[in-house]
Every structure is written in C-alpha cells, then in structure tokens.
Amino acid sequence: MATYxxxxxxxxxxxxxxxxxxDLNGCLxxxxxxxxxxxxxxxxxxxxxxxxxxxxxxxxxxxxxxQEKIWAxxxxxTCAARCPFKNSPGGLVAIMREVAIxxxxxxxxDVLRPFGRxxxxxxxxxxxxxxxxxxxxxxxxxxxNIQKVEGDLQVLRKAIPVKTLQTVETAWEVxxxxxxxxxxxxxxxxxxxxxxxxxxxxxxxxxxxxxxxREDYEDWLEEQEEEDDE
Amino acid sequence: MSEQTPGNHNQNGEGAGAGTMKPGxxxxxxxxxxxxxxxxxxxxxxxxxxxxxxxxxxxxxDRRTIDLGDRMDDVREHMYELEKDGQIIIHRITDxxxxxxxxxxxxxxxxxxxxxxxxxxxxxxxxxxxxxxxxLLWFMNKFGFEPGKDYxxxxxxxxxxxxxxxxxxxxxxxSLAAVFLRNFHQAYVSGKQHxxxxxxxxxxxxxxxxxxxxxxxxxxxxxxxxxxxxxxKILGKLGRLVxxxxxxxxxxxxxxxxxxxMRNRIASELQTIDVSNIRTTAHVACHYYKMVHEDAIxxxxxxxxxxxxxxxxxAQALGAQVIDYSTWYDCCGFGFRHIISERExxxxxxxxxKIRVAREEANADVMLANDTGCVTxxxxxxxxxKAHNQNFQIPIMAEVQFAALACGADPFKxxxxxxxxxxxxxxxxxxxxxxxxxxxxxxxxxxxxxAGNIEYLYNPELAYGGKV
Ligand code: SF4
Ligand code: SF4
Numbered sequence: 001m002a003t004y005x006x007x008x009x010x011x012x013x014x015x016x017x018x019x020x021x022x023d024l025n026g027c028l029x030x031x032x033x034x035x036x037x038x039x040x041x042x043x044x045x046x047x048x049x050x051x052x053x054x055x056x057x058x059x060x061x062x063x064x065x066x067q068e069k070i071w072a073x074x075x076x077x078t079c080a081a082r083c084p085f086k087n088s089p090g091g092l093v094a095i096m097r098e099v100a101i102x103x104x105x106x107x108x109x110d111v112l113r114p115f116g117r118x119x120x121x122x123x124x125x126x127x128x129x130x131x132x133x134x135x136x137x138x139x140x141x142x143x144x145n146i147q148k149v150e151g152d153l154q155v156l157r158k159a160i161p162v163k164t165l166q167t168v169e170t171a172w173e174v175x176x177x178x179x180x181x182x183x184x185x186x187x188x189x190x191x192x193x194x195x196x197x198x199x200x201x202x203x204x205x206x207x208x209x210x211x212x213x214r215e216d217y218e219d220w221l222e223e224q225e226e227e228d229d230e
Numbered sequence: 231m232s233e234q235t236p237g238n239h240n241q242n243g244e245g246a247g248a249g250t251m252k253p254g255x256x257x258x259x260x261x262x263x264x265x266x267x268x269x270x271x272x273x274x275x276x277x278x279x280x281x282x283x284x285x286x287x288x289x290x291x292d293r294r295t296i297d298l299g300d301r302m303d304d305v306r307e308h309m310y311e312l313e314k315d316g317q318i319i320i321h322r323i324t325d326x327x328x329x330x331x332x333x334x335x336x337x338x339x340x341x342x343x344x345x346x347x348x349x350x351x352x353x354x355x356x357x358x359x360x361x362x363x364x365x366l367l368w369f370m371n372k373f374g375f376e377p378g379k380d381y382x383x384x385x386x387x388x389x390x391x392x393x394x395x396x397x398x399x400x401x402x403x404x405s406l407a408a409v410f411l412r413n414f415h416q417a418y419v420s421g422k423q424h425x426x427x428x429x430x431x432x433x434x435x436x437x438x439x440x441x442x443x444x445x446x447x448x449x450x451x452x453x454x455x456x457x458x459x460x461x462x463k464i465l466g467k468l469g470r471l472v473x474x475x476x477x478x479x480x481x482x483x484x485x486x487x488x489x490x491x492m493r494n495r496i497a498s499e500l501q502t503i504d505v506s507n508i509r510t511t512a513h514v515a516c517h518y519y520k521m522v523h524e525d526a527i528x529x530x531x532x533x534x535x536x537x538x539x540x541x542x543x544x545a546q547a548l549g550a551q552v553i554d555y556s557t558w559y560d561c562c563g564f565g566f567r568h569i570i571s572e573r574e575x576x577x578x579x580x581x582x583x584k585i586r587v588a589r590e591e592a593n594a595d596v597m598l599a600n601d602t603g604c605v606t607x608x609x610x611x612x613x614x615x616k617a618h619n620q621n622f623q624i625p626i627m628a629e630v631q632f633a634a635l636a637c638g639a640d641p642f643k644x645x646x647x648x649x650x651x652x653x654x655x656x657x658x659x660x661x662x663x664x665x666x667x668x669x670x671x672x673x674x675x676x677x678x679x680x681a682g683n684i685e686y687l688y689n690p691e692l693a694y695g696g697k698v
Contacts, residue, residue: 018454019403038561038583042575074565074575075396077442081520097399108399114571115398126388129357141573142651143613149648149669151676159672159679160360160646162367163690164351164383171357173693175385181412181468182388188464189405198400 006103007063013099014054014062014092023080023091027055033079033089045072047079047089054092062096067107070096104197116202123195124209126182127170131157180217183210304338304524308452309478317458319472321418321479327432330491332527335538340527342483342491343432347381348417352437353389354602359609361627361646362602363436365634366485367687368644369492372500372637377688378424382431384693386416392443393603397566407447407457408464411477414444415470418477423695428472434483438601441484442521448478449522484518486540486600487527489630493547500637503661505550510632511594511624512541512552513584513608515601516561541598544629548636553592557583563611564603577611581620584608589622596657598629609652625657626650635661642672643685 002010014020033047034040040047050070053062073093080088100108112119122128131153136146149156157166164172186192196203275283312318323329327343334340347370355362363383370381377383391409395401414433421430435441450457458476465471489496519526519538532539532546537558545552563579565572585608588594599605609626631645641647641663647654655665678684689696 018456019450036559038563038579039565039575041583042579071567074561074563074568076516076561076565077520078516078559078561081523094396094399098402101399111567111571112398112400115394115567118394118570119398119400122389122391122394127357128353128389128391128393130353131357134358139610141577141614142610145613146610146651147648148650148655149642149672149676155676155679156648158684159643159676160364161643161685161687162360162364162383163686163688163693164385165356165360165363166684171353171355171389172351172387173385174388175694178386178388181470182409184468185405185408185412185464188467189402189408191401191405194400 002063004059007059010066010099010103011057011059011062013102014095017095017098019091019095023088023095024051024054025085025087027051027085027087030084032082032084033087036078036082037089038076038078039072039074043069043072045069047073047093050092050096051087051089066096066100066105070100071107071111101194101198109198112198116199119195120202120206121170123186123192123206124179124213125170126174126179127172130168130170132168176213176217176220179213183214305449305452306480309480312452317475319418319475319477321414321429321432321477323432323480324429326430332487332491333529335524335526335528338524340487340525341481342487343434343481344488344491345375345380346421346431347434347488348420348431349381349383350387350413350417350433350435350437350440351383352440352602354393354606355436359602359605359628359646359649361631361634361644361649362485362605364644364646364687365628365630365639366436366488368634368639369489369496369500369630369637371687373492373495378692379426382420382424382692383688384420384695386420386695387413390437390440390443392439393566395443396439397570403447403450403457404460404464406443407451407461410444410447411451411461411465412468412470414479415465415472415477417479418472424692432483433479434485434488436485436602438484438486438515438517439603441482442517445482445522445525448482451476451478482525484540484600486518486629489633490527490540490543493544493633496544496633496637497547497549501548502638503636503663505548505636505661508550508657508660509553509593509595510545510550511555511588511592511597512545512558512629513562513597513599513604514538514540515599515604518600541600541629544633545598548633550632550636553594555588555592555594557587560584562599562604562607564607566603569603569607576607577614578618580607580611581615581618581622585612585615585624586620586622588624594624595660596625596627596632598632599626600629609650612652623653625654626652627654627657632657635663640672641665641668643675648672 031048037047039045050065053065070093073090075090077090079090118128121130153168157168160166167173309320313320323341323343326346328345329341329343331339331341351363375381391401395406417431417433418429421427462476526538527540528535529539532543542552560583562584563576565576568576588597597608605626605628612623615622634645639645641658658665
C-alpha cells in the first residue's frame with residue numbers, strides 16, 4: 001500500500017500530462033459515457049466513476065482504481081465521442097496507465113505479462129502482429145477451422161500477390177534500416193526504459209535482439225561501401 | 231398502423247429491417263414519437279406540411295452550423311500558420327493527387343487524394359486479413375494505376391504502434407509522434423527513388439487505429455511547441471527532417487475514404503455482379519469516427535448524414551441492401567489487450583452485441599467493416615459462440631473485399647478469403663460464384679507457388695526502391 005504522499009505524486013503525474021486538460025473539462029455526472037461503454041457492461045468499471053474521481057481529486061480512490069479498473073477499458077473512445085463536456089474518459093485512462101507503468105505498479109506488471117509476445121514483436125520488428133502468431137494453438141477458442149485452406153504457412157503467404165506481405169514472422173517485410181531507426185525512437189523516448197521497469201527478462205531478450213540487428217545493419221553498410229569502392 | 235404523429239413513419243419497412251432509421255422517417259410503431267412521453271401532442275399536420283416543417287427545422291437546426299466554440303477548432307488552420315512561420319513543412323495535396331472533396335461531421339471540407347498514394351499498411355490486416363490490402367491494390371490496378379508512379383508499396387515503414395499503446399500503456403505521446411513523423415517523412419520523400427518530386431506519393435493509411443491515432447497525435451504536435459521540439463531532436467538524429475523541419479500531412483486519409491470517393495466509379499466501371507439480393511450490415515470502426523470525430527466523413531445522401539457515410543455509401547453504390555441493426559454504434563469488443571488476454575470479454579461482447587444482433591434483427595448476409603481489429607474479432611469469435619448457446623454466424627469482411635467480389639475478383643487469389651473463419655463461402659455462393667470451383671483453382675495455384683511461379687500485383691522490385 002502506498003503512502004498518501006506517493007498517491008498524491010501519482011495523481012500529480014496524471015494531472016501533469018499535457019493531455020489532461022484536453023480530456024477533462026468538468027463532469028455532469030450524467031453517465032452517458034458509462035451507458036455507452038462496452039467494458040461497463042462486463043466489468044466492475046465505469047468511465048463516469050473514473051472521471052468523477054479525477055475531477056474531485058480523490059487521490060486514494062484514484063490509486064485504488066489504478067490497481068485493476070483502468071485495465072478494463074477497451075480504448076474504443078465511444079465515451080469521448082458522446083460526452084457532452086467533450087471529456088475523453090478513455091484518454092484519461094490511457095494517461096493513468098502510463099503513470100501506473102512509470103510507478104512500477106504491480107497491477108501493470110500483472111496485466112502486461114500476457115502481452116509480452118506482442119511487445120517483443122513490436123519493439124524488435126516494428127510490427128505488432130505476424131502470421132505465425134495467429135496459429136490455432138495460440139487461440140483454441142477460435143475453433144479448429146480458423147482458415148479455409150490448409151497448408152504450409154509459408155506457401156500460403158507466398159500466394160498473396162503483394163511482395164511485402166509474403167512474410168511469416170512479420171506482418172510485412174520491414175527493411176533493416178527502418179527497424180534500426182525504430183530502436184533509436186524507443187531509446188530516445190524512454191520506451192525501453194519503461195519496458196525494463198515492467199519486465200526485466202523481456203527487456204534483456206529485446207536488448208540482445210536490438211544489438212544483433214544493429215550489428216547486422218553496420219555490416220550491411222560496410223558491405224555497401226566496399227561495393228561502392230569497387 | 232395509425233397516422234397519429236407528424237412526419238413520415240417507416241410504415242412500409244422500406245429500406246430495411248428492424249430498427250432502421252431512414253432519413254425523414256420516425257421509427258415508431260404508432261406509439262407516439264420515439265423518446266417522448268404521452269404528454270406529447272401531435273400537431274395534426276398534413277403529410278405535406280409535416281415535410282415542410284421538418285425541412286425548415288433541418289435547415290435551421292443543423293448541427294453542421296452550430297457554434298462549436300473555441301474548443302473545436304480546425305487543426306489545419308493552425309498548421310498553415312506554423313508553416314507560414316517557417317516551423318513545419320506541410321505535405322500538401324495537389325492537383326496531381328486528383329483529390330475529391332468531401333464533407334466531415336461539421337460540414338468542413340476534406341480533400342481525399344485518389345492517385346499517387348503511398349500505402350501505409352496495417353500490421354493486423356497484413357498479418358491476419360491480407361485480403362484488405364490486396365483488394366485495394368487490385369482496384370488501383372483495375373483503374374489503370376501504374377505501380378511506382380500512381381501508388382507505392384514499400385518495406386520502409388513500421389506499424390503506428392498504437393495497438394500496443396492502447397493495449398499496454400507502454401509508449402507515450404513522444405514515441406507515437408516520432409513513429410508517425412518517421413513514417414510520414416518516408417512517404418514524403420519516397421518518390422525520389424522512383425524519379426519523382428518530394429511529396430509525390432501521399433500516404434494512405436490502411437488501419438483505423440493508425441488513422442485515429444495519427445490524427446490525435448497531429449493535433450498534439452500542432453498544439454505543443456514542447457512536443458515538437460522533443461521530436462525534432464529525434465527525427466533530426468534519424469535524418470528525417472526536411473530543411474531542418476518536421477513534415478506533417480495536410481490531411482490524414484483512411485483507405486475506406488478512398489473507397490468512399492471511388493465508389494461510384496467502382497460501381498459504374500468495374501462492377502460485374504448484381505448484389506441487390508445481398509443484405510449487408512455495417513460496422514464502422516470506432517477509431518474511424520469516434521476518435522477526432524470532427525474529421526470523419528458524413529454525407530447528406532447517406533443515412534441522412536446522421537451517421538458516418540463510410541461503408542454504407544459503398545454498399546449503396548454497389549446496389550446491395552443496407553440493413554440496420556440496433557447495436558450499430560457499439561464497438562466490436564477488440565479492446566487491444568482484451569483480444570489477447572481478456573478473451574471472455576472480447577468474444578462475449580462481439581457475439582452478444584454484434585453477431586447475434588445482426589443475425590436476429592437484420593438477418594444479414596454479410597457484416598462489412600473498415601478496420602483491422604473489428605474484422606479479426608467478429609470473424610474469429612463465432613465458433614466459440616456455440617459454447618454459450620449462441621450459434622450465430624455471419625460472414626465478416628471489409629467493404630473493399632466485398633466490393634472486389636462484386637467486381638469479379640477471385641475470392642482466394644485476390645480477396646484472400648481463405649484467411650477468414652466466418653462462413654464467407656455462403657456469401658460467395660449467394661453472389662453466384664462457386665466456392666468449391668474457386669477453391670479448387672486456388673489449390674492448383676498453390677502448387678504453382680511452390681514451384682516458384684508467383685503472380686504479383688506489382689513488380690516486386692518496387693518494394694525495395696527498385697525501378698519499374
Ligand atoms: S459523459 Fe462526460 S459529463 Fe457525463 S458522466 Fe461521463 S464524463 Fe461526466
Ligand atoms: S474508451 Fe474505455 S471507457 Fe470509453 S467507452 Fe470505450 S471502453 Fe468505455
């Protein structure tokens with residue numbers, strides 16, 4: 001359990017995000033957001049409640065909501081389209097999630113564990129999803145026939161008449177230079193750092209991968225130079 | 231049905247099934263005006279007077295003329311100012327892009343380029359529903375577009391990373407902005423390698439979430455000098471500035487907007503199959519019209535301008551039946567992290583709020599969508615419905631795939647329906663094609679693929695910056 005001062009700091013971090021004033025303009029307590037919210041139909045979750053807690057600066061209950069509730073939001077932004085005050089409860093939730101990660105909250109770590117595969121793919125390749133991730137054994141509840149033609153995945157992908165899509169491990173072919181540029185973005189924006197806070201093992205795997213790709217790129221550049229010299 | 235209330239009631243069920251909302255029609259069953267109590271007095275206007283009165287009200291109380299105050303201003307005006315101040319470069323839409331002008335929610339004009347497009351792919355579509363991009367490229371070829379000049383598909387691009395951000399909270403405005411600007415800078419300069427000017431290719435965003443995210447980020451960029459300063463450093467390090475400046479696109483365009491503006495040409499020049507017997511329902515992606523909602527396309531001739539025109543306009547142009555269902559506004563249940571780790575939510579929501587309703591209320595032959603997560607969610611989660619006593623099935627695909635089918639595209643080679651789990655074969659058969667024949671031909675083709683005889687929509691070298 002956090003101290004009051006820690007909870008206050010968490011709230012200050014939420015309030016300090018420059019999007020906060022965009023996303024919270026007052027609240028009628030009308031509940032339109034909750035009425036239209038898909039997650040409110042399935043979870044003990046209400047965007048109206050989140051907005052009210054923030055609006056009334058209830059730091060203890062804000063902290064409480066960050067343990068589980070904020071992770072129920074589906075981020076559809078239906079609430080934002082409908083709120084008469086032009087609030088974005090979904091946008092506020094996004095800020096709260098970022099702050100939960102920054103403060104290394106256990107709730108964030110628990111929630112993110114099953115998301116590791118997507119994260120690994122994204123950070124290392126610049127793609128979030130790939131054909132080899134959508135195989136039947138990963139999604140048993142999708143049933144035995146998630147495709148209409150059986151066959152080798154590689155061959156089926158080659159039968160897509162677009163060159164960039166004939167891949168298995170990424171959704172499309174991403175050039176090496178592009179991936180390396182992406183790593184610079186992750187580093188310079190602190191994304192790798194927040195990953196390290198969340199899941200050290202995943203971070204180590206990603207770091208090794210990045211080093212390897214960077215080396216590949218350096219080698220490639222050298223080869224190009226040599227070719228040019230010849 | 232009695233004539234008790236003013237205006238036209240949907241007495242003959244024209245235009246559709248339960249819950250339909252035709253412009254000028256109240257959806258009541260003689261019980262008074264929907265949403266009003268019994269104290270509400272009928273005016274006893276004649277039919278003609280009622281229409282006149284309704285028109286008057288429409289003209290005077292049109293949301294497109296409301297004063298939006300200073301919290302709803304047009305981001306493009308601020309961009310033009312920044313450009314004038316020498317702070318940014320705007321990737322302009324020019325005559326060369328042959329733009330079509332459409333209107334958005336508040337009646338603002340939006341230009342949609344129709345040519346010289348840089349395909350900004352979607353990881354979920356390419357990874358899971360490749361029929362989206364293939365159908366789109368196929369249409370461009372059908373219109374005689376020259377690959378490498380009229381469109382470009384290349385390897386120098388990444389996902390927008392917003393799926394991950396909305397799912398996990400890992401990432402931040404800065405990283406999202408840097409990714410956006412890196413991709414769009416590449417679009418801006420991509421023409422060079424192919425012998426064209428800067429800005430030749432205009433980015434066409436395939437994914438709905440990328441589209442929503444990029445628009446949100448663009449607003450933040452235009453508004454915050456601090457954010458611009460931070461990302462300028464990053465883009466500078468990447469060598470992704472032009473004259474030391476950030477490149478920001480004049481408009482952010484979704485592929486379904488291209489389909490929307492091309493719909494009449496698709497129907498008049500390319501359509502070969504009559505689809506008037508097909509009952510379509512539409513699910514428009516939340517991130518298409520609920521994020522930065524002032525930028526979504528609305529059209530008075532489509533659903534009275536009461537809902538975004540996207541998808542419905544294409545179904546209408548093709549002559550299909552457009553059937554309404556009461557939960558049209560609901561999201562699909564994708565939820566970003568939910569589809570991975572809260573699957574009960576995703577499958578329950580999509581079955582209960584989308585598939586069951588579209589089946590029971592609209593008896594739909596197909597549900598058309600315009601985004602990645604929506605098609606995946608609605609398509610893949612039908613089988614498990616049986617475990618919940620919800621044995622409902624509907625073919626799910628993108629409007630561009632449906633349009634391609636209607637124009638005679640091969641259901642496998644082009645529309646790539648083999649990747650779908652929902653009963654797309656039923657739709658194909660109802661459209662008058664033989665699924666089993668098409669499948670047999672495709673299986674023959676797979677043998678050719680194994681032997682290295684692969685067919686392409688464009689010269690593969692183009693993907694790596696090579697010449698045509
Ligand atoms: S819709 Fe807006 S004003 Fe109404 S309760 Fe939700 S946040 Fe508050
Ligand atoms: S964005 Fe979140 S809070 Fe808003 S309607 Fe969607 S699920 Fe509910």
